[in-house]
Amino acid sequence: xxxxxxxxxxxxxxxxxxxxxxxxxxxxxxxxxxxxxxxxxxxxxxxxxxxxxxxxxxxxxxxxxxxxxxxxxxxxxxxxxxxxxxxxxxxxxxxxxxxxxxxxxxxxxxx
Numbered sequence: 637x638x639x640x641x642x643x644x645x646x647x648x649x650x651x652x653x654x655x656x657x658x659x660x661x662x663x664x665x666x667x668x669x670x671x672x673x674x675x676x677x678x679x680x681x682x683x684x685x686x687x688x689x690x691x692x693x694x695x696x697x698x699x700x701x702x703x704x705x706x707x708x709x710x711x712x713x714x715x716x717x718x719x720x721x722x723x724x725x726x727x728x729x730x731x732x733x734x735x736x737x738x739x740x741x742x743x744x745x746x747x
Contacts, residue, residue, distance in 0.1 A: 646716050648730040654703060655738050658682075665696070666703045666729075669715045674707065678733070678740040691715045698723050705729040705736075 649657075657664055658680070666683040668675050675685040686694060688711045696702075702724055706712035709732040719726035733740075 646713050646720075647727045648709075648713075649703060649727050650730055651732075651735040651737070654705075654729055655736075657703075658738075664703060665700060666705060667691075667694075667715070669704055669706050669711050676743040678742055680705065680733075680736065681739060681741045688715050691718050692722075694719060694722075694724075698725070701725045701727055703727050703729055706732045708732045708734050 654666070658666075666680060667686040668679050668683050669686060669688040669691060670679075671687055672685060679685070683705070688706070702719060704712040704715045704719070704726055706715070706729075709728060709730050712732060713728045716726040716728040
């Protein structure tokens with residue numbers, strides 16, 4: 637379902653695979669690590685905004701996988717490494733929202 641990039645050793649998943657997981661309606665945790673203004677512009681449905689600058693304070697069950705997404709995948713890769721170092725089963729969404737072809741949601745706070 638996910639693979640590890642040979643060079644970075646960070647587990648990743650493609651946006652297509654993430655879309656398949658989300659379509660199954662099985663609860664999964666997806667964190668968008670962009671800034672709140674970026675998040676409010678557009679984001680995946682039913683995801684939580686947890687900015688990269690706060691990710692070190694993330695606290696939740698370490699038993700399930702956590703999928704992390706950003707605009708291009710760079711910040712989410714960094715967040716994945718931080719959470720994995722804390723014992724979480726974190727997985728980076730490769731290519732981020734730039735690679736996402738599915739539906740996006742706007743918040744009422746969006747522009």
